[in-house]
Amino acid sequence: MYSLGIESTADDFSVGIVSSDGEVLANIIDAYKSESGGIHPREAARHHADVAGKVIQRAFIEAGVTPKDIDIIAFSQGPGLGPCLRTGATAARALASYLNVPLVGVNHCVAHIEIGKLINRAEDPVTLYVSGGNTIVSAFEAGRYRIFGETLDIAVGNCLDVFAREAGLKMEEGKPPGRIVEEYASRGERYISLPYLVKGMDLSFSGLLTAAINLLREGRYKLEDVCFSFQEVAFSMLAEVTERALAHTEKTEVLLTGGVAANKRLQEMIRLIAEEHNARFCKVPKEYALDNGAMIAWTGILSYKCNITTPISKSYVKLKWRLDEVDVPWVEGEC
Amino acid sequence: MLIKKGAEANLYLEERFGRRVIIKRRLAKKYRIPELDNELRTYRTIHEAQIIHRAKEAGVPTPIILLIDISRKEIVMEYIHGRRIKEVLEEASSKERENICREIGRLIGKLHSNGIIHGDLTTSNMILTSDNRIVLIDFGLSEQTKELEARGVDLHLMRRCLQSSHYSHAEEAFEAIMKGYSEIVGEKETLNVLDKIKDIEKRGRYISGR
Structure with missing residues (x-):
């Protein structure tokens, strides 16, 4: 059985084709780029509409399958930016009705966890999912991926992006802003105190962002030192909440995923925590950690096997669809 | 040790x-x-x-x-000599339970009306001493705020603990706690906080799994 998955929650339009035994046959990602940085939802959606046909075609060629071989069409139904989600959903509905195969609406956050588990052969991890739009610490309990901690305001990836832009860091083609902050941070030496905000199990990054920008504007500190301190504080917050979730659940795997997961310093911190708690550290390769179609296709298969499909009349997008609203019956092997 | x-x-x-x-x-x-x-x-x-x-x-x-x-x-x-409320509640008669829970409610009410959120209200973090005082311990997650949301979460966690460790009389215990709470903070504030708790429990993340 083959599943074609369409991902379009934010700036990436991606199509993946995955087989029911978990083999990824294609995973094509086409990113929208804006000149000023950030994402303009309507323009990103226009980009998605422009490239959709081409990306779908490339996925078929790379996978070596024809549209007739596809058994289900999966798409990211939320959470995400409205115009972007709607573009992907429209493509998915059109494909499903044209091919006359079931449509499966997939939660984007669930998909990140599932592909990470598949790639790492992990069974039941505590997951730290960090990207431009999401910051979530979660673990499976009683039928759902429960949220142990999450951001109360902006996502950590957004925090890094805005900081990079405000700091006027020179952007380079093909490098996310967070990567450039990481490079400066690696040359920093001096720690400057910044607001560290963990509230219970939840995190807040907006105060840290403002304070770091103000620090730069003061002009008393080296850019490298501010990047270093900024990163240390943001990631220590993530690490602390992840460690608490790990200690509380006593799970034996830690999965780090999302766009920010590419950061080496964050990887090191989570690895240290995993070691401390005798858990296995599971890293996700970039093409599966970033937003991608393969994760949607794979989660589509898992859902479909549990008889979860989405009739077209119920395939409207859900902009604020929370991870913990989704039943994931396949995790406990009930189907 | x-x-x-x-x-x-x-x-x-x-x-x-x-x-x-x-x-x-x-x-x-x-x-x-x-x-x-x-x-x-x-x-x-x-x-x-x-x-x-x-x-x-x-x-x-x-x-x-x-x-x-x-x-x-x-x-x-x-070091507080005494027995954890967790064990005490299991053995207590229904009348004793009511009294203990009321007193717990009064203590939480005193904390909240002074802008203190305990942050980890469980029956393991309360000790009944031999002179019949209830002592609250472990303020590691506590914070100072008067926000309704924080007070709601604090009491919600208390209720969650009752439901998981004292299943058979969880609701009656929680009601007694809220009665004691009301004696300190007043009826109006108690209703506000109860509304907030309902709100919090409706959110996906707090749908109690077990």
Whole structure:
């Protein structure tokens, strides 16, 4: 059985084709780029509409399958930016009705966890999912991926992006802003105190962002030192909440995923925590950690096997669809 | 002697100043740079001690703090002799349970009306002493705020604990707690907080799994 998955929650339009035994046959990602940085939802959606046909075609060629071989069409139904989600959903509905195969609406956050588990052969991890739009610490309990901690305001990836832009860091083609902050941070030496905000199990990054920008504007500190301190504080917050979730659940795997997961310093911190708690550290390769179609296709298969499909009349997008609203019956092997 | 290993701190039972004491030591974390690690552990050690003290001022029994050792990130405090409410509630008669829960409610009410959120209200963090006082311990997650949301979450966690550890009389126990709470904060505020709890429980993340 083959599943074609369409991902379009934010700036990436991606199509993946995955087989029911978990083999990824294609995973094509086409990113929208804006000149000023950030994402303009309507323009990103226009980009998605422009490239959709081409990306779908490339996925078929790379996978070596024809549209007739596809058994289900999966798409990211939320959470995400409205115009972007709607573009992907429209493509998915059109494909499903044209091919006359079931449509499966997939939660984007669930998909990140599932592909990470598949790639790492992990069974039941505590997951730290960090990207431009999401910051979530979660673990499976009683039928759902429960949220142990999450951001109360902006996502950590957004925090890094805005900081990079405000700091006027020179952007380079093909490098996310967070990567450039990481490079400066690696040359920093001096720690400057910044607001560290963990509230219970939840995190807040907006105060840290403002304070770091103000620090730069003061002009008393080296850019490298501010990047270093900024990163240390943001990631220590993530690490602390992840460690608490790990200690509380006593799970034996830690999965780090999302766009920010590419950061080496964050990887090191989570690895240290995993070691401390005798858990296995599971890293996700970039093409599966970033937003991608393969994760949607794979989660589509898992859902479909549990008889979860989405009739077209119920395939409207859900902009604020929370991870913990989704039943994931396949995790406990009930189907 | 190590008696409890936590994610953030360890608890030790020791002899100091000729008496039994509990030492709460915040542990250094390898993943943090030493400067930040030191800053956080220092701040939290001081903050916890301050809140324990403020709770006492609000009329809530808490352990007496004997020493705060900033360099070792330690709070040395009185060892509370008694039995955990967790066990007491299981054996108590329905009348005793009602009285204990009312008193717990009054204590939470005193904390909240003084802007203190305990942050980890469980029946394991309350001790009934031989002179019939209920002492609240472990202020490691506490904060100072008057926000309704924070008070709601605090009480919601209390209810969650009752539901998981004292299943057969959870609702009756919680009602008694809210009665005691109401004696301190008044009826209007109690209704506000109960509404907030409903709100919180409706959110996906708090749908109780078990």
